Amino acid sequence: MKKLAIIAAAAAFLGLAQAPVVQAAEEVEIPSHDWSFSGMFGTFDRAKQQRGLQVYREVCAACHGLRLVAFRNLADLGYNEDEIRSLAADYQVEDGPDENGDMFMRDGVASDRFPAPFPNENAARMANNGALPPDLSLITKARQQGPDYLYHLLLGYQDPPAGVEMMDGMYYNAYFPGHQIAMAPPLMEGAISYADGTPATTQQMAEDVTYFLTWAAEPNLEARKQMGMKVILFLLIFTGLLYAVKRKVWADLH
Amino acid sequence: MSGFKTNNRTIKWLDSRLPVFSTMNHHLIDYPAPRNLNYLWNFGSLAGIVLVVMIITGILLAMQYTPHVDMAFDSVERIMRDVNYGWLIRYMHMNGASFFFIVVYAHMLRGLYYGSYKAPREVLWGLGVIILLLMMATAFMGYVLPWGQMSFWGATVITNLFSAIPWGIGDALVTWLWGGFSVDNPTLNRFFALHYLLPFIIVAVVFLHLWALHAFGSNNPLGIDAKGPQDKIPFHPYYTVKDLLGLGVFLIIFAGFIFYAPNYMGHPDNYIEANPLVTPAHIVPEWYFLPFYAMLRAITFDIGIPFTGITLIDAKLGGVLVMFGSIIILFFLPWLDTSPVRSSRFRPLYKLFFWVLVVALLVLGYVGAMPPEQPWVTIGQIATAYYFAHFLIVMPLLGKLERPKPLPASIADPVLKPGPATNQ
Numbered sequence: 001m002k003k004l005a006i007i008a009a010a011a012a013f014l015g016l017a018q019a020p021v022v023q024a025a026e027e028v029e030i031p032s033h034d035w036s037f038s039g040m041f042g043t044f045d046r047a048k049q050q051r052g053l054q055v056y057r058e059v060c061a062a063c064h065g066l067r068l069v070a071f072r073n074l075a076d077l078g079y080n081e082d083e084i085r086s087l088a089a090d091y092q093v094e095d096g097p098d099e100n101g102d103m104f105m106r107d108g109v110a111s112d113r114f115p116a117p118f119p120n121e122n123a124a125r126m127a128n129n130g131a132l133p134p135d136l137s138l139i140t141k142a143r144q145q146g147p148d149y150l151y152h153l154l155l156g157y158q159d160p161p162a163g164v165e166m167m168d169g170m171y172y173n174a175y176f177p178g179h180q181i182a183m184a185p186p187l188m189e190g191a192i193s194y195a196d197g198t199p200a201t202t203q204q205m206a207e208d209v210t211y212f213l214t215w216a217a218e219p220n221l222e223a224r225k226q227m228g229m230k231v232i233l234f235l236l237i238f239t240g241l242l243y244a245v246k247r248k249v250w251a252d253l254h
Numbered sequence: 255m256s257g258f259k260t261n262n263r264t265i266k267w268l269d270s271r272l273p274v275f276s277t278m279n280h281h282l283i284d285y286p287a288p289r290n291l292n293y294l295w296n297f298g299s300l301a302g303i304v305l306v307v308m309i310i311t312g313i314l315l316a317m318q319y320t321p322h323v324d325m326a327f328d329s330v331e332r333i334m335r336d337v338n339y340g341w342l343i344r345y346m347h348m349n350g351a352s353f354f355f356i357v358v359y360a361h362m363l364r365g366l367y368y369g370s371y372k373a374p375r376e377v378l379w380g381l382g383v384i385i386l387l388l389m390m391a392t393a394f395m396g397y398v399l400p401w402g403q404m405s406f407w408g409a410t411v412i413t414n415l416f417s418a419i420p421w422g423i424g425d426a427l428v429t430w431l432w433g434g435f436s437v438d439n440p441t442l443n444r445f446f447a448l449h450y451l452l453p454f455i456i457v458a459v460v461f462l463h464l465w466a467l468h469a470f471g472s473n474n475p476l477g478i479d480a481k482g483p484q485d486k487i488p489f490h491p492y493y494t495v496k497d498l499l500g501l502g503v504f505l506i507i508f509a510g511f512i513f514y515a516p517n518y519m520g521h522p523d524n525y526i527e528a529n530p531l532v533t534p535a536h537i538v539p540e541w542y543f544l545p546f547y548a549m550l551r552a553i554t555f556d557i558g559i560p561f562t563g564i565t566l567i568d569a570k571l572g573g574v575l576v577m578f579g580s581i582i583i584l585f586f587l588p589w590l591d592t593s594p595v596r597s598s599r600f601r602p603l604y605k606l607f608f609w610v611l612v613v614a615l616l617v618l619g620y621v622g623a624m625p626p627e628q629p630w631v632t633i634g635q636i637a638t639a640y641y642f643a644h645f646l647i648v649m650p651l652l653g654k655l656e657r658p659k660p661l662p663a664s665i666a667d668p669v670l671k672p673g674p675a676t677n678q
């Protein structure tokens with residue numbers, strides 16, 4: 001009984017860690033989506049990640065940076081060296097100074113990171129009606145229930161309910177805190193044509209880009225979960241053995 | 255107990271000049287411990303192991319971390335992405351801090367339940383409270399280092415507390431702490447220096463803690479002193495193996511968090527780089543500070559002389575005093591508790607109030623995570639009032655009013671078996 005109470009108290013204490021979640025989620029309940037990377041055995045889906053990269057490059061990259069991701073990291077998505085090299089070369093990055101002391105632009109190489117779409121914050125705000133499009137490198141970790149939130153945010157554009165006064169240049173979104181977001185609905189049916197021929201529905205694009213950005217935020221997710229399996233399996237056996245040893249050692253006392 | 259024996263001449267030679275081996279033998283092998291310690295006595299050794307894990311992972315992180323406002327956030331992301339197993343080291347350190355508090359809170363509640371703070375263990379307990387204060391300072395400064403939004407704003411809120419000190423001292427003190435006029439690069443630099451230093455001071459205090467422990471040995475679930483050798487068993491192999499078993503169970507849970515829910519106990523806002531121009535919607539501390547944060551915010555009124563309009567202590571200073579007071583009061587526990595009986599097992603009323611205190615702490619933790627609105631403010635005030643009443647009123651009175659159950663004659667007392675005297 002006492003032990004139960006202690007376990008209950010410990011559980012309640014751990015539950016507390018989630019208390020802020022309750023608080024932030026008060027505003028909107030975010031439905032959970034089925035992701036291949038959730039759960040103990042979760043892994044990413046290379047095809048979806050590759051399509052997601054395409055969505056990012058052809059849509060989001062116009063406004064959002066991805067400054068923590070280098071082109072070489074794309075090897076994780078299944079691209080080989082040549083593919084990465086030619087993908088990087090699609091981008092122009094600033095380098096220098098050269099021997100004359102001037103900065104110059106050159107083709108991107110594998111070790112470069114995704115260049116930012118705007119030279120600085122003011123330029124970004126200027127182009128976006130005063131709002132700042134955040135860098136997306138960590139976006140799924142920087143929001144409560146990140147992947148679910150991102151997916152539903154991208155699909156959550158609606159007509160404002162009767163009586164809601166929209167501010168200038170704002171769009172109604174069911175999942176954005178406060179519901180008024182400065183980002184125009186970024187995904188349009190068929191806006192891109194997928195390299196693998198998958199029909200580019202808005203749901204498809206939202207899901208794919210979420211796979212890509214979840215990887216961008218946590219590139220070691222697969223390695224982490226796989227190592228966890230081995231570590232915990234080892235610990236279970238080790239602790240089981242210790243339990244047997246403990247019983248044996250203590251047997252003569254009882 | 256046999257004392258230290260060896261046939262190895264080198265070891266003998268060294269030991270007679272610097273008795274490390276006989277000292278270790280005395281304190282870790284032959285050391286007599288009560289035979290009836292239950293698993294709640296595991297948390298002390300666990301805390302020691304977590305401390306070592308924190309120091310090792312911390313030093314590894316420090317090799318890659320850059321304490322500069324422009325680079326700190328990115329240097330942590332570099333550790334997560336580019337350093338070999340950097341993500342593992344960082345997640346261990348991050349979750350290790352939470353688990354350190356879980357373990358130490360369990361360790362303290364054990365002491366509270368079994369009266370381990372009473373004579374002759376007052377100094378041992380007091381050293382424990384000092385460790386707790388040092389841990390809190392260390393954890394607070396460590397949380398600032400990744401320079402996320404919660405790092406920055408948490409640091410701003412907490413350092414600002416010192417400005418509650420009156421007569422202009424507070425404001426001067428805060429400027430001095432910051433090394434400037436806001437939380438900025440000098441603040442980050444000194445927090446890093448202190449965050450590296452304090453764990454080693456904790457190690458030193460832990461040594462004193464163990465020294466004090468070994469002066470009288472452990473208390474036990476019955477709370478009575480050992481009457482003779484039949485009440486004690488050598489630490490090795492009995493408690494070495496039991497502590498190891500506890501460590502195994504602990505590591506399974508710890509690994510579960512590291513590998514499957516590494517950010518569960520963190521706040522997503524800390525993955526947004528610090529920005530002094532954007533205040534987060536809710537600034538909340540880490541979970542282990544929530545009960546104290548709730549007490550800080552419970553004082554929403556000025557305290558003064560009634561009907562004169564004179565304010566002696568304004569609400570802010572009151573909150574700060576209550577928050578620090580909630581820990582300082584623990585130093586006085588050995589003298590506030592007037593009962594000669596240690597263990598709750600023989601104190602039916604105290605046992606009841608112990609659980610009320612646990613509930614009050616859980617409620618405070620919950621309130622600490624809520625925005626400062628009704629009904630949370632009132633609930634927090636009631637729980638805070640109980641917290642102090644528990645130590646200042648309930649404990650002194652219970653010792654006088656309560657009729658304890660009869661104590662067993664000795665730990666090994668066969669009449670008690672198979673009752674609570676065996677380990678459980």
Ligand code: HEM
Binds near residue numbers: 298371379382471473
């Ligand atoms: C770094 C943190 C700490 C470490 C490494 C540590 C370590 C230990 C160890 C190894 C023991 C003996 C095993 C046991 O009884 O569980 C012990 C006993 C004890 N500790 Fe701590 N401790 C820490 C913090 C604290 C704190 C914060 C308190 C309370 C304010 C505290 C109070 C006590 C008491 C009263 C005992 C004696 C328990 C008894 O004999 O019943 N300790 N500690």
